[in-house]
Amino acid sequence: MSHVVVDNPHGLDQQLAVLDLNSADGQGGGTGRRYIPPHLRNKDASKNAGNAYSAGRQCGYSVAPINLYSPGWDSGRSNGFVNGYHDNRTNGGFGGRGPPRNDRGGRGAYRGNRGGGSFNQPLQNAGFGSYDNKDGSWGGPPRDAAYNSFGGRSDRNKSAFFNDRGAGSRGRYERGGFAGGGNTRWVEDSRDDDWSKPTAPNERLEHELFSGSNTGINFEKYDDIPVEATGSNCPPHIESFHDVDMGEIIMGNITLSRYTRPTPVQKHAIPIIKSKRDLMACAQTGSGKTAAFLLPVLSQIYTDGPGDALQAAKNNGQENGRYGRRKQYPLSLILAPTRELALQIYDEARKVAYRSRVRPCVVYGGADIGQQIRDLERGCHLLVATPGRLVDMMERGKIGLDYCNYLVLDEADRMLDMGFEPQIRRIVEQDTMPPKGIRQTMMFSATFPKEIQILARDFLEDYIFLAVGRVGSTSENITQKVVWVEETDKRSFLLDLLNATVIPSEVQENVTEAPEKPGKDSLTLVFVETKKGADALEDFLYHEGYACTSIHGDRSQRDREEALHQFRSGRCPILVATAVAARGLDISNVKHVINFDLPSDIEEYVHRIGRTGRVGNLGLATSFFNDKNSNITKDLLDILVEAKQEVPSWLESLAYEHQHKSSTRGRSKRFSGGFGARDYRQTSGGSGSFSSNRGGRNTGGHGGNRGFGGGGFGGNFYSNDGYGGNYSHSGSVDWWGN
DNA sequence: AAAAAAT
Secondary structure, eight states, X not given: OOOOOOOOOOOHHHHHHHHSHHHHSGGGTOOOXXXXXXXXXXXXXXXXXXXXXXTXXXXXOOOOOOOOSOTTSOOOOOOSBOOOSOTTHHHHHTTTSOSOOOHXXXXXXXXXXXXXXXXXXXXXXXXXXXXXXXXOOSSSSOTTHHHHTTOXXXXXXXXXXXXXXXXOOOOOOOTTSOOOOSOOHHHXXXXXXXXXXXXXXXXXXXXXXXXXXXXXXXXXXXXXXXXXXXXXXXXXXXXXXXXXXXXXXXXXXXXXXXXXXOOHHXXXXXXXXXXXXXXXXXXXXXXXXXXXHHHHHHHHHHHHOSTHHHHHHXXXXXXXXXXXXXXXXXXXXXXXXXXXXXXXXXXXXXXXXXXXXXXXXXXXXXXXXXXXXHHHXXXXXXXXXXHHHHHHHHHTTSBOOTTOOEEEETTHHHHHHTTOHXXXXXXXXXXXXXXXXXXXXXEEESOOOHHHHHHHHXXXXXXXXXEEOOOSSSSTTEEEEEEEOOGGGHHHHHHHHHHHTTOOGGGGGGOOSOTTSOOTTSEEEEEOSSHHHHHHHHHHHHHTTOOEEEEOTTSXXXXXXXXXXXXXXXXSOEEEEOGGGTSSOOOTTEEEEEESSOOSSHHHHHHHHTTSSGGGOOEEEEEEEXXXXXXXXXXXHHHHHHTTOOOOHHHHHHHHHHHHHTTTOOOSSSSTTTTOHHHHHHHHHTOHHHHHHTTTTTOTTOGGXXXXXXXXXXXXXXXXXXXXXXXXXXXXXXXXXX
């Protein structure tokens, strides 16, 4: 880890270059047009049409709505603001974290970890301690009383007081058809048989969970997001959370979360899930999809109670004597690709589970498994997990999926991409999980390539396919800039960029902090391609005096979480990250995403820039482009055009050249490009050239696989045959030129 | 020649 402190004097030319990105763009001479600041771009409503695929495109499925929901029931709609996203949840959720670590000191600490492999810097309650607290509740006194004495849910504490100490009373859980009994804690916790009734409030917990999420986002744009639902007997979508009866607890937590209106994906997914249908949804994180499944699933669990799982847990408890409750039988399982995403979902689940008897848990690798086991043993009704660690837990006999009637695969494409398919199949098919048709299964994926289709075929029963237009990524609430920067100039250029912070002069008066010290309201996410590069760049920025931190896969889990926390909280408003942070993470207030290194894969690009401009906010994405990035030229151009962004002329020429040079070349990655979310938008949006542009990847002979894009959706998508096809990893060229 | 994820 050498600190290459580049001597960057912030030369005048550089500054000018940044302040006028157009002239900086390049080499090619720049595009010579005005730079439209993000806050102005959006005013042009006429540009809005961009991302709509035609809702009219039908896929051959009759949609015969069932009227399951009485629309009359208080369909009070509110206007304007919707906070219904999982932003901030970490802020809120981890409010109870220990005292903030000193930026600098802290950094020193984990910096050691990365470089040398020495691993012992004491990090106070970072990372694990944090979600230790989360549940301090149930079985006993909170573990980390100092930080979060009542960390757990009030109700749990309550029941702990009432029962744990006083020898559990009851047994009467009848709802699921069981006479309860015995004195396992399980039973104690369900001393009130009715899971649909809220438990006692707990101010402290309430504050911890809900105080942070107050983004007040103007949501108007969301009404434009196209959603298409196909499948037999698709229930009608809702317009208000009140249009479907989710019960007292859910409605209370919706209110506490300040969700006023459902997002598009929620409008559709909630009634589908509530009517017990399987679901395959193409939607991005940031579209509100976490709540879209958590709300109805938990609502259903509250209504139905624990059912057989209670008995199972009891038996288990008896078998294990006083060490009972060894094995937990979650009623619901959510699988996610990355640890951070799992945590994020878990944090959201805690909110939705507030004042309920449902106890959410999260397990993932890189953290002390013993601690996670102990957490599980306090009860686990809803489990959020990364696949590897869950398999581990199952093999250790800590988790039984016998009663897991709700299964959610989040970011399914990403999970497959990361090679989790064996683990996923192990979990879903080769264990004790109820079969499809019995359990209810929901899959979420940004793309819908063949691999996902097969998974859907195998895991889902008579499902509804939901396609939600992309919210953040390539839509117009993100201003995308591509700038030609040679490798050697990247650092100084970055500094200039950070200093300029692209705060348009028109709004300078509203900016309270100096641009070079972006406050919590303007976070900057800098992506690099390698872990080494992340370390090096962070060191560089650090020496240049920026409050920054970094995240990548070689850092300890604790450091990753801490870094994320520092970033989210605004203490380190600059985060240098590898691909680990590209997907799924929902961090509010990311105003600027900088692709210090462009990825080789356009989907990765889309995911990255999607970290900004979230939930209706405006964002800026700046990408450094040079010779090394020729492989992404064409795709990048497509994206820019599609999102109605300015296209540097040099990029255009390059794309043209490149296309000629490599017309026979295949595309990278299995399905990264094939029909990304953008495809399904775009193809039906009328850009006929789009699919053909994308070349031999998966278009050939495969119309049917293109989701609902290329017109072939109806065909072999639902049928179990017809997969044969050209999904070969045909010659690809990646970032390294492989 | 990367990254991610169970250890």
